[in-house]
Amino acid sequence: MVTISATPSSRSGADYLRLANASTASGQPSPNQSLLPLSARVNAHDHLEVGGCDVKALVEQYGSPLYILDETTLRTACQQYRDALKQYYAGPTLAIYASKAWNCWAVDAIVKQEGLGIDVVSGGELFTAIKAGFSAEQTYFHGNNKSREELLLALEMGCNIVADNWLELRTLAELAQARAQSGETKPVPVMLRFTPGIECHTHEYIRTGHLDSKFGFDPEQQQAVFEFLSQQPQLRCIGLHAHIGSQIFELQPHHDLAEVLVRAFGEAQAHGLPVSQLNVGGGLGIRYTESDDPPSIETWVKQVCDALTAACEAHGLALPQLICEPGRSLIASACVTAYTIGSQKEVPGIRKYITVDGGMSDNPRPITYESVYRAIVANRMSAPQTETVTVAGKHCESGDVLIKDAQLPPTEPGDILVVLGTGAYNYSMSSNYNRLTRPAGVLVQGGEAEVFLERETYADLIRFDRLPERLSR
Numbered sequence: 184m185v186t187i188s189a190t191p192s193s194r195s196g197a198d199y200l201r202l203a204n205a206s207t208a209s210g211q212p213s214p215n216q217s218l219l220p221l222s223a224r225v226n227a228h229d230h231l232e233v234g235g236c237d238v239k240a241l242v243e244q245y246g247s248p249l250y251i252l253d254e255t256t257l258r259t260a261c262q263q264y265r266d267a268l269k270q271y272y273a274g275p276t277l278a279i280y281a282s283k284a285w286n287c288w289a290v291d292a293i294v295k296q297e298g299l300g301i302d303v304v305s306g307g308e309l310f311t312a313i314k315a316g317f318s319a320e321q322t323y324f325h326g327n328n329k330s331r332e333e334l335l336l337a338l339e340m341g342c343n344i345v346a347d348n349w350l351e352l353r354t355l356a357e358l359a360q361a362r363a364q365s366g367e368t369k370p371v372p373v374m375l376r377f378t379p380g381i382e383c384h385t386h387e388y389i390r391t392g393h394l395d396s397k398f399g400f401d402p403e404q405q406q407a408v409f410e411f412l413s414q415q416p417q418l419r420c421i422g423l424h425a426h427i428g429s430q431i432f433e434l435q436p437h438h439d440l441a442e443v444l445v446r447a448f449g450e451a452q453a454h455g456l457p458v459s460q461l462n463v464g465g466g467l468g469i470r471y472t473e474s475d476d477p478p479s480i481e482t483w484v485k486q487v488c489d490a491l492t493a494a495c496e497a498h499g500l501a502l503p504q505l506i507c508e509p510g511r512s513l514i515a516s517a518c519v520t521a522y523t524i525g526s527q528k529e530v531p532g533i534r535k536y537i538t539v540d541g542g543m544s545d546n547p548r549p550i551t552y553e554s555v556y557r558a559i560v561a562n563r564m565s566a567p568q569t570e571t572v573t574v575a576g577k578h579c580e581s582g583d584v585l586i587k588d589a590q591l592p593p594t595e596p597g598d599i600l601v602v603l604g605t606g607a608y609n610y611s612m613s614s615n616y617n618r619l620t621r622p623a624g625v626l627v628q629g630g631e632a633e634v635f636l637e638r639e640t641y642a643d644l645i646r647f648d649r650l651p652e653r654l655s656r
């Protein structure tokens with residue numbers, strides 16, 4: 184692995200470019216181990232370039248803040264999941280994109296072109312996936328409180344439904360029964376989500392596999408659920424699912440999960456259920472800072488494949504279809520957010536603030552999870568990072584801080600600050616807090632940039648506002 188050797192104060196933004204990793208068997212860097220998009224370069228103007236496009240020029244043309252999405256990085260990550268699954272598993276496989284990380288038309292369309300399936304968690308995500316052309320078989324509908332309307336949309340599409348709890352399972356049975364009575368002959372494909380009881384080291388808000396989780400059936404409910412499903416001819420139980428959490432660097436929990444899932448798989452078969460798929464969830468972490476050291480996509484996939492193969496062998500079971508559903512590790516490092524630096528404030532002896540023209544509305548992760556990010560000044564890439572500053576957003580909220588104690592070169596109003604690794608859970612968790620308009624997004628590749636998300640306008644902000652008649656009298 185290439186590491187940064189310079190001390191923080193003599194390091195420049197350009198040094199972050201060296202944080203690529205060439206340790207995979209294929210010799211190709213694993214996107215989740217790279218701080219910057221794979222296409223990032225410093226050009227002759229000492230500016231950051233992504234996808235062959237000068238970031239300063241992109242901001243001049245498309246405005247600020249700006250999400251800049253590198254198509255090459257996203258496609259490479261998709262290909263690495265797909266290829267590694269094929270290489271390390273003897274049975275059928277499918278990588279599906281956990282689109283909660285960033286669900287929009289263009290992102291979904293790229294993932295679909297790369298041959299992945301998709302996981303959605305709401306009617307809105309499902310609607311967007313359908314718009315992007317995903318087939319019913321490639322689509323998995325998650326969620327711990329799907330509404331009746333959402334279930335009806337899923338049934339109409341015919342996609343796979345990941346049942347999370349008893350209410351949902353009973354509602355599904357009722358809806359499927361009604362469909363059968365009106366002549367529908369195809370049973371509804373249902374997957375079951377279980378809480379596997381596996382702990383992993385990540386923020387408690389993004390940990391889902393431990394027993395005290397709002398997601399999935401408890402292990403003690405397993406037998407009753409299998410029995411219920413074995414008496415529902417309108418519901419076809421296609422497989423089992425579990426997800427242990429997000430931003431995980433350890434491999435052991437994924438190994439343990441394989442054993443838990445395979446044991447449950449054997450039980451399901453013993454109940455006569457036609458299960459053929461095991462979905463191990465997502466969770467592989469990414470490098471947000473130079474000290475983060477996640478395994479590569481290939482290493483993670485190999486671990487999952489080996490663990491599942493060994494567990495099946497141990498239990499004397501044929502290999503099921505292996506499904507995994509990464510989100511963050513597919514898209515996080517493909518995107519950077521460019522901001523324009525504005526006001527600065529020095530609190531003597533305490534800290535220096537520099538403020539950007541966005542913040543918690545376009546990236547709510549720092550205020551929600553205390554997530555740590557790195558940033559560089561895109562128009563002065565080789566300038567030494569001699570200052571320690573706090574990068575604040577422009578929202579009326581003291582906690583609206585994007586990066587505490589960032590190492591940056593001295594900056595001036597108008598400089599372009601680029602926050603790295605913003606592809607996952609940024610746009611998808613964004614808001615209009617303080618009535619800020621959401622940034623535009625541009626897709627970059629080979630020196631070309633195209634808008635895939637229009638910048639919101641003030642008119643968009645009041646699109647759904649209505650003035651009750653008595654107020655206008």
Ligand SMILES: Cc1ncc(COP(=O)(O)O)c(C=O)c1O
Nearest residue numbers: 281426429430465466509510511
């Ligand atoms: C059920 C499920 N699958 C997959 C994912 C994706 O996880 P990650 O983005 O860490 O890969 C999540 C994220 O929370 C999830 O809840």
